[in-house]
Amino acid sequence: MTVRNDWTRSDIQALYDQPFLDLVFQAQQIHREHFQANTIQVSTLLSIKTGKCPEDCKYCSQSVRYDSKLEAEKRIAVEKVITEAKAAKESGSSRFCMGAAWRNPHERDMPYVLEMVQEVKALGMETCMTLGMLNESQATRLKDAGLDYYNHNLDTSREYYSNIITTRTFDDRLDTLDHVRQAGLKVCSGGIVGLGEGKQDRIGLLHELATLPLHPESVPINMLVPIEGTPLANVDKLDVTEWIRTIAVARIIMPHSYIRLSAGREALSDSDQALAFMAGANSLFSGEKLLTTPNAGDGRDKQLFEKLGLTPEKPKPSVAELSTDAMSLSA
Ligand code: SAM
Ligand code: DTB
Ligand code: SF4
Numbered sequence: 001m002t003v004r005n006d007w008t009r010s011d012i013q014a015l016y017d018q019p020f021l022d023l024v025f026q027a028q029q030i031h032r033e034h035f036q037a038n039t040i041q042v043s044t045l046l047s048i049k050t051g052k053c054p055e056d057c058k059y060c061s062q063s064v065r066y067d068s069k070l071e072a073e074k075r076i077a078v079e080k081v082i083t084e085a086k087a088a089k090e091s092g093s094s095r096f097c098m099g100a101a102w103r104n105p106h107e108r109d110m111p112y113v114l115e116m117v118q119e120v121k122a123l124g125m126e127t128c129m130t131l132g133m134l135n136e137s138q139a140t141r142l143k144d145a146g147l148d149y150y151n152h153n154l155d156t157s158r159e160y161y162s163n164i165i166t167t168r169t170f171d172d173r174l175d176t177l178d179h180v181r182q183a184g185l186k187v188c189s190g191g192i193v194g195l196g197e198g199k200q201d202r203i204g205l206l207h208e209l210a211t212l213p214l215h216p217e218s219v220p221i222n223m224l225v226p227i228e229g230t231p232l233a234n235v236d237k238l239d240v241t242e243w244i245r246t247i248a249v250a251r252i253i254m255p256h257s258y259i260r261l262s263a264g265r266e267a268l269s270d271s272d273q274a275l276a277f278m279a280g281a282n283s284l285f286s287g288e289k290l291l292t293t294p295n296a297g298d299g300r301d302k303q304l305f306e307k308l309g310l311t312p313e314k315p316k317p318s319v320a321e322l323s324t325d326a327m328s329l330s331a
Contacts, residue, residue, distance in 0.1 A: 007210045007253050012203050015249045020241060027248035027280040034255045040305070041258055041283040042312045043095040043128065044088035047291040048116070049075045053101035055132075055167045057155075058231040059195060059224055061292045062101040068229040070292055075100075075109070078116050085120045091286065091298050092312045096120050097128035097151060099291050103168070104133040114145040121146035128188060133168065133176045139183035149218060150180040151188040157204025160197045177212065187216040190260065193246050194224035194238035202246050210253040218283065219257045221247050223264025225293045240272050244279045251280025258283040266296050270304055277308065 015023065031037070051072030053062045061068040085096045098116060105113060113129065120127050129142065130151035142150065154173055155161065161170045180187055189212075191205045209219060223243050226233050243264070250259050260283040261276045268276070288297045296304075305312065 003215065003256060004253070005211050005213065005215070007207060009203060009207050012207050012210070012249060012253060015252055016199070016203055016206075016245055020245065023245060023248045024275065024279045027251040028278050030252050030255050031280040031282065035282055038308075038310055039282065040277070040310050040312055041095070041260075042093045042286045042301075043097050043260075043283065044084075044091075044093040044287045045097045045099060045285050045290050045295075046081060046084050046088075047073075047076075047101070048081060048098045048113075049073070049100040049102065050292060051101055054103050055165065057165045059164065059192060059227065060230065061227040063230070066227075066230045068227050075112060078112065078119060081116050082119050082123070085123055085125060088287065089123055089125050093125070093286055094313050095126035095128055095149070096123075097130065097149075097285075099130040099151075100132070102132040104135075105131045105138060110138065110141060114141060117142060117145040117147045121148075130188075133172060134179050136179045136182060139179040139185060143183040143185050147185060149186045149188045151218075151220070152176045152180065153189055153191050153220065153222075154205060154208050155191045156195055156197055157201035158208065159204060160195070160201040163197075164195055177216075181214065186218070187212075187214070188218035188220065189216040190218075190220035190222070190250075190262070192222040192224055192263070193243050194235070194264070195232060196235045199242070202242065203249075206246065206249050206253060209250070215254040215257050217257060218260060219250050219254060220260040220262035220283075221250060221281075222262040223267075225263050225266075225290075227293070240268065244272075244276050247276055247281050248279035260284060263290055263293070266294055270307065273304060274308055277310070 051062050051070050052064045056063055056065050061070045088096055117127050126148045128149035128151055156164055158170045177189055193202055247259055259281050261281040285295055286298055286301050287295055289295055
């Protein structure tokens with residue numbers, strides 16, 4: 001099947017509206033044509049600068065505008081990041097994703113993040129960052145330092161967007177994605193469901209992602225984690241089948257992309273998670289914490305993987321491990 005960037009909203013709506021089991025079945029068939037079955041990519045997140053973000057994203061614990069009771073922290077030391085990255089690799093994670101509560105990185109932050117990328121990369125992990133908006137030069141410097149992925153979500157449909165964020169526009173987000181692509185970085189971009197949006201907005205988000213000039217290599221589909229003190233704290237909970245439908249449609253229309261079962265997984269039963277994998281999700285965040293909220297945790301994931309017969313994708317060997325191997329070969 002060729003990759004299409006010309007999906008129409010009505011194509012996507014027709015997929016979305018199928019009987020649930022037909023949709024999940026079709027998604028699993030497409031999944032198996034493009035990916036190894038029963039294999040899952042595992043990423044670990046770390047917040048490198050927490051809280052006091054000037055943006056007003058209504059779902060977020062880190063916005064300075066809401067009283068979420070989150071304790072803000074200054075930039076954490078690069079050595080601490082490396083310790084966490086090593087532990088993540090040890091527990092089977094292949095990608096380390098570093099997030100900062102910034103509108104965008106300031107120039108004074110660039111040496112800090114560039115050093116971090118170089119050091120995490122040298123461990124043999126894939127690197128990912130999510131630092132807010134990027135200009136072209138910042139994207140290029142991150143790429144040159146060894147960054148593999150940049151995460152920047154569209155979050156929701158263009159129509160619903162201004163109900164959720166007013167401090168940056170939907171087009172600002174598309175501009176950042178363009179800078180990331182132009183720099184040769186891989187794109188991680190998805191959104192959130194359960195923000196009080198309608199089905200048309202979930203379809204609109206999927207449509208925007210699947211009609212980008214190139215599909216994002218990685219598509220996180222988050223479910224809102226309601227945060228006390230934020231405007232979305234008490235929004236009606238979205239039925240989990242709507243989340244799974246969104247995942248299944250993403251799998252069908254972006255067949256080569258990793259679809260990530262992202263924030264909100266902690267609240268899912270093992271069988272709901274199994275259904276999401278059946279719908280084509282093949283990536284997740286491991287570890288006890290996402291950026292600021294609790295996550296499923298390694299122990300629970302290990303049991304889940306064993307129960308379902310899932311194998312995590314292997315982390316690559318580090319530069320140090322490769323040179324040790326080379327030395328033992330030549331000895
Ligand atoms: N500050 C940067 C930015 O917004 O680009 C990076 C970090 S931000 C926390 C990354 C993404 O996490 C957001 O775009 C949103 O999709 C997701 N996210 C944040 N808070 C969430 C929540 N409470 N529930 C679900 N997803 C959330
Ligand atoms: C993404 O789409 N989800 C991750 C990652 N990209 C950076 C973040 C989820 C954050 C959930 C709320 C929190 O822990 O603060
Ligand atoms: Fe800031 Fe990112 Fe949270 Fe928005 S999602 S308030 S930009 S940390």
